[in-house]
Structure formats: C-alpha cells, structure tokens
Amino acid sequence: MKLYDYPAGPNPRRVRIYLAEKGIDAPLVTVDLMKREQKAPEFLEKNPIGSIPVLELDDGTCISESVAICRYFEELHPEPPLFGRTPLERATIEMWLRRVELNFMMPVGMVWIHGHPLTARLVKQIPEAAEQNRKRVHLGYKLFDDQLATSEFVAGPDYTVVDAVLLASLDFANGLVGVPYDDGLTHLKRWHESVSSRPSAEA
Numbered sequence: 001m002k003l004y005d006y007p008a009g010p011n012p013r014r015v016r017i018y019l020a021e022k023g024i025d026a027p028l029v030t031v032d033l034m035k036r037e038q039k040a041p042e043f044l045e046k047n048p049i050g051s052i053p054v055l056e057l058d059d060g061t062c063i064s065e066s067v068a069i070c071r072y073f074e075e076l077h078p079e080p081p082l083f084g085r086t087p088l089e090r091a092t093i094e095m096w097l098r099r100v101e102l103n104f105m106m107p108v109g110m111v112w113i114h115g116h117p118l119t120a121r122l123v124k125q126i127p128e129a130a131e132q133n134r135k136r137v138h139l140g141y142k143l144f145d146d147q148l149a150t151s152e153f154v155a156g157p158d159y160t161v162v163d164a165v166l167l168a169s170l171d172f173a174n175g176l177v178g179v180p181y182d183d184g185l186t187h188l189k190r191w192h193e194s195v196s197s198r199p200s201a202e203a
C-alpha cells in the first residue's frame, strides 16, 4: 500500500490527520506538485484528475479523493469511530463534510486559483472571482462558528473526520491562501486551538 502525498497540500493532510487519529501507519510517497508530477502520464493512470492524495493498494487499485480514502480505512479499522456509529451520527457527519467541502473549501480553492501569485502562471486569473469567493469563505467561517457555539466539535460532542478535514482546510485558508478568520469568531478560535493541540495536527 502507498499513499501519494505532498507535505504542503491541504487535501493529503486531511488523510494524514485522520490516520494519526486512528493510529494507522501508511507509507507515504511524495508527488512534487511544484514539478507538476501529478500530471505525468504514469500518475494520470492512478488518478485521471491528476491530483493527490491517492491511495494505491497492493494489487494496484487506486482510490483518490481524501474523504473516500478515509472511508476506506474506516471500513477496515472501525475503532475509534470517526464516521459515526448511529444513523443520525453518520448523517450528521456527512452533512458537515459536504458543508466543509461546498461552503468552505470550494470558495477557498477559488481564492487560491484566482487571487494568489503562486497560481498566476497556471490560469488566467479573474480577480473578481477571488473577491466574491473571499466573502463566501467568511460565510463559511461564520457557519462553523455558530455551530461551535453549542457543540464541542463540528459534528457533535466527539472528534470526527469532519474535524480533521476542516482543520487541514482552515489552516490552508488561514496560511498560504491568506484568508484568515476574524478574531471575533471566538467559538471557531476555541475549536481551532483545541484541535491544533492534538498530536494528530502535526501530521
């Protein structure tokens, strides 16, 4: 088994944080995004989208998409449960995973693509798209802050895969992308400090 990874990428970090929480070791293979190795023909055979992370099984089968990779490990190692136990917990986790993806990571990605100097050589940037999506990122922060006002973790009282996925996404948005959340979002800040202090955050 091999997990194709890139240390600075938020999506592979989601999987590394999740695996650290589960206590699972997976051998990492670095794909250098700066050298565009993810678009090499031999890598496109593993994932036609040309992105990482990708989990390659011993028989050569490849699974891409960070959450799909986490789900695969969850089926093999159900304890501790990070995708919920009951129908309600599972549905709640799915709901928040989609919110993180669609209401937060998608606009973060648009700010990254259309507003960051590092991506300027890859696409014809549309500054208005970056500006519009900056606002959507802040709406996402507010959504999480409101939820965390009454909930210890994003999807309820226990740490779940949603916390791993949001931490990696939020650190990317706050850091490299340059869209930090406002200090006034005290519940989000409390959660951020709490999940960042777990050993898994080092992954």
Ligand SMILES: N[C@@H](CCC(=O)N[C@@H](CS)C(=O)NCC(=O)O)C(=O)O
Pocket: 009, 010, 011, 012, 033, 038, 050, 051, 052, 053, 064, 065, 066, 067
């Ligand atoms: N939805 C995918 C997103 C994967 C993704 O965009 N990965 C980034 C690294 S964080 C990547 O490979 N970017 C390079 C590219 O798309 O060319 C997932 O959750 O795994």
